[in-house]
Every structure is written in C-alpha cells, then in structure tokens.
Amino acid sequence: MDLxxxxxxxxxxxxxxxxxxxxxxxxxxxxxxxxGDGKIIHFVDPRMDGSFLSSSSSSSSLTRCRMSCCGSEKxxxxxxxMSCIDCFIENGSLxxxxxxxxxxxxxxxxxRGTCTTARSDRPEEVVHRATYLFENGYVEYDLxxxxxxxxxxxxxxxxxxxxxxxxxRSSQVIFDLNKGIVKLRELGxxxxxxxxxxxxxxxxxSRL
Ligand SMILES: [Zn+2]
Numbered sequence: 612m613d614l615x616x617x618x619x620x621x622x623x624x625x626x627x628x629x630x631x632x633x634x635x636x637x638x639x640x641x642x643x644x645x646x647g648d649g650k651i652i653h654f655v656d657p658r659m660d661g662s663f664l665s666s667s668s669s670s671s672s673l674t675r676c677r678m679s680c681c682g683s684e685k686x687x688x689x690x691x692x693m694s695c696i697d698c699f700i701e702n703g704s705l706x707x708x709x710x711x712x713x714x715x716x717x718x719x720x721x722x723r724g725t726c727t728t729a730r731s732d733r734p735e736e737v738v739h740r741a742t743y744l745f746e747n748g749y750v751e752y753d754l755x756x757x758x759x760x761x762x763x764x765x766x767x768x769x770x771x772x773x774x775x776x777x778x779x780r781s782s783q784v785i786f787d788l789n790k791g792i793v794k795l796r797e798l799g800x801x802x803x804x805x806x807x808x809x810x811x812x813x814x815x816x817s818r819l
Contacts, residue, residue: 617706617725621696627734629710629763631725632703640724642708642763643699644741649678651699652741654762656752657690686748691762693745710767717782717797724760724781728799731767740766740809750816755779770804771812775819777803 624630626647631640643653676682678695685691696705709716709726717726731737744766750757756778764780765771772778783796798804807815 617709618704619707621705623707624696624705625734627731627737627767629708629731629737629767630699631706631708631760631763632700634701634703640706640760641699642724642759643694644737644763644766645696646693646738646741649696650680651694651696652745652766653692653694653699654749654752654759655690655692656754656758657684657688658752685746689744689748690752691745691749708763708767711799714795714797714800718784718795727764727782728797729764729768729770730799732769736769737767740769743809744812748813750813753778764798765812768798769806769808770798771807771815772801772804773819774803780804 619630624645626645628645629642630645630651631642633639634641641653641655643651646652676695676698678698680693681695681698683693685693706725710729710731712720712726712728714728717728720726744762749762752758761778761780768780770780772780777796780798782798785794785796786792787794
C-alpha cells in the first residue's frame, strides 16, 4: 500500500471528514466537508458561474443528479454550497485530508494541499461549523488567502489567524532570502491562530 495515498472509497466516508478531489478543469484540488446523507458542503468563488457543481450544469455526469439541493447556496452569493458526493467528485478521485500529520509528511506532500499538523475537532463540531456557514454565510473568498481548502481547515479546527495579513490556513513554505532559510508555516504549530466560534466568526474578522 502506498504510504502517501489518501484515496478513499465512498463507503469509508464519515461525517465531519475533510475531503478533496483533483479538478482537472481548474487544475487544483477542490475541498469540502462531508456532513452526512451523501452531502458535501464546500466553498467556491462566488463570482464563478452558478452552474459549477450544480445540477443545472450541462456537463454529462451532472445532468443525472437527482438531489434537489445539489449545487445550491442557502445564502446567495456566499459561495458556500451544498453538493451531492457524485457531483463533488465528478470524474476525479475522492481523497481524505490528513490531520495531525508529522512535519516531515507535510513538507514532503506540501505542494498538493493534502495534510496538516493541526488536530481536527470532534466530527459534530466540524459538521456544525460547515452547516452554520452554509446557512448563515461566510466571509469573503480569496484565491490566495481564503479558498476552499482554508474553509475546510477552519471547519475542522475552528482556527483563524489574528493577523489580517496572514489569513491563509493551508501549509506554506516561506523562503527567507536574507537569512537563507526555509520556514514551514503550518496551522498546527502557528502561534498567531486562535479558536473562533463559528457564530462569532464574521464579527471577529470584521475587527481584524
Ligand atoms: Zn449532485
């Protein structure tokens, strides 16, 4: 078995899982939180065409979707959507994001946005955060600092940076050219992150 494989079968999905799938069209991994009943809550750029991962899409595999809420946003324009597993996976392969990974593992896999040293909260808390953000809206999308992966990392950990300029929650390698060193900025070991209750997130972010 491949030590680094994180691919899973649908039957292995558990509530509160952070999953991702490679999106060939967009050339990046798309991330989401499995909330049970075959549903995934995920964050997309609200400016994107509404047909993305939606049952109204003309793309072949999606036209068969029977879940009425698939691709919907409860809060229009929030970018937080609910999709069925089939539409989320489309033609990709389903993988589970790894939590409490060792540092060497993170460094080794870094480019692929697949793991973190951070610890996941209990599944009920994770599902609560994702569901709350779906029902009440989230904060602004930012391709670099607050994308689908950052959304899922927040749902899993409740962690948010107190520093407005370093919102990004996914792992980063930082090259310090002056000192000639490479640093790993990793959610599990960062000192500038705090737990923010999902009900208070928007207020917290507005005060940064
Ligand atoms: Zn669907």
